[in-house]
Amino acid sequence: xxxxxxxxxxxxxxxxxxxxxxxxxxxxxxxxxxxxxxxxxxxxxxxxxxxxxxxxxxxxxxxxxxxxxxxxxxxxxxxxxxxxxxxxxxxxxxxxxxxxxxxxxxxxxxxxxxxxxxxxxxxxxxxxxxxxxxxxxxxxxxxxxxxxxxxxxxxxxxxxxxxxxxxxxxxxxxxxxxxxxxxxxxxx
Amino acid sequence: xxxxxxxxxxxxxxxxxxxxxxxxxxxxxxxxxxxxxxxxxxxxxxxxxxxxxxxxxxxxxxxxxxxxxxxxxxxxxxxxxxxxxxxxxxxxxxxxxxxxxxxxxxxxxxxxxxxxxxxxxxxxxxxxxxxxxxxxxxxxxxxxxxxxxxxxxxxxxxxxxxxxxxxxxxxxxxxxxxxxxxxxxxxx
Numbered sequence: 001x002x003x004x005x006x007x008x009x010x011x012x013x014x015x016x017x018x019x020x021x022x023x024x025x026x027x028x029x030x031x032x033x034x035x036x037x038x039x040x041x042x043x044x045x046x047x048x049x050x051x052x053x054x055x056x057x058x059x060x061x062x063x064x065x066x067x068x069x070x071x072x073x074x075x076x077x078x079x080x081x082x083x084x085x086x087x088x089x090x091x092x093x094x095x096x097x098x099x100x101x102x103x104x105x106x107x108x109x110x111x112x113x114x115x116x117x118x119x120x121x122x123x124x125x126x127x128x129x130x131x132x133x134x135x136x137x138x139x140x141x142x143x144x145x146x147x148x149x150x151x152x153x154x155x156x157x158x159x160x161x162x163x164x165x166x167x168x169x170x171x172x173x174x175x176x177x178x179x180x181x182x183x184x185x186x187x188x
Numbered sequence: 189x190x191x192x193x194x195x196x197x198x199x200x201x202x203x204x205x206x207x208x209x210x211x212x213x214x215x216x217x218x219x220x221x222x223x224x225x226x227x228x229x230x231x232x233x234x235x236x237x238x239x240x241x242x243x244x245x246x247x248x249x250x251x252x253x254x255x256x257x258x259x260x261x262x263x264x265x266x267x268x269x270x271x272x273x274x275x276x277x278x279x280x281x282x283x284x285x286x287x288x289x290x291x292x293x294x295x296x297x298x299x300x301x302x303x304x305x306x307x308x309x310x311x312x313x314x315x316x317x318x319x320x321x322x323x324x325x326x327x328x329x330x331x332x333x334x335x336x337x338x339x340x341x342x343x344x345x346x347x348x349x350x351x352x353x354x355x356x357x358x359x360x361x362x363x364x365x366x367x368x369x370x371x372x373x374x375x376x
Contacts, residue, residue: 078375112308119307120300144344145369152336156329181333185373187266 011037016054020107070132083150091171102162153177199225204242208295258320271338279359290350
């Protein structure tokens with residue numbers, strides 16, 4: 001095998017998730033992941049620091065996209081509409097990735113260490129969104145609460161989107177969850 | 189020293205927090221905590237599984253109080269008002285504990301492992317509140333979103349309450365944060 005491995009990163013992620021789903025995260029080794037992907041361990045470590053990172057390789061890109069959308073929203077937009085636009089943009093990244101997202105969620109839910117990691121990533125996202133809203137001139141506590149509201153909608157909408165037998169888009173559930181948050185806070 | 193140690197649990201918690209604040213969490217040993225509290229290591233381990241647990245000894249009681257208030261709220265109350273009542277009740281437990289809460293927050297913020305633990309506790313609280321709301325007949329996604337909204341208000345209100353030079357009550361900040369969440373979701 002040559003040094004250039006087309007789509008190595010994606011192939012490794014796919015192989016890892018397949019093995020984590022079948023035998024469990026703890027029971028899977030990097031050697032097995034590389035083998036299933038038809039690559040070497042050396043190639044694995046060129047792309048990921050360890051077997052945990054394979055599951056979180058997209059987190060930083062997701063955060064950057066979220067923050068970018070908040071930063072670039074029209075100046076006149078209300079904070080909650082900025083957050084709605086960010087959820088809409090982020091949903092597009094997940095088109096065609098429902099089965100992958102379902103499997104990833106199940107693997108993470110089954111392991112305490114992975115859950116902690118996922119919660120840290122969400123806390124970091126909330127913090128980055130708060131900073132981005134402050135930079136838009138949103139005062140506190142509105143900035144923090146808008147960011148936390150966005151994360152709440154993202155979490156709840158995501159879990160509904162990946163439910164078994166579901167076929168509607170992620171974007172649908174983000175809108176539904178935001179509308180429902182508006183309704184519950186209004187006391188409906 | 190006899191087997192009966194009055195207020196041993198509280199003395200150990202106070203001593204631990206003092207040492208964690210002064211020298212850092214990692215650098216403090218159980219032996220040092222016990223010594224400062226005027227107790228033995230054996231007594232320490234009768235009350236806490238390890239030095240991390242000293243910081244989270246109250247989490248389960250807090251969750252039970254939260255859930256109890258939700259469960260016992262009048263049948264006719266709207267979900268968000270149930271959550272407001274729970275935040276009010278919980279605030280009472282923190283009266284006179286501002287300095288302790290400030291120090292505990294600072295120790296946790298300085299250590300990744302402790303932060304993960306705190307996030308897990310908050311996720312567990314959100315999940316317990318969701319279940320309690322469902323038992324009241326609140327449908328999904330309203331139950332999850334009301335619970336997440338409550339946690340968001342609790343987090344943001346708590347951080348504002350413990351800010352330096354602040355003298356207003358925790359209850360004040362819980363009300364302020366909930367009002368602000370209502371305002372931002374309404375698009376104000």
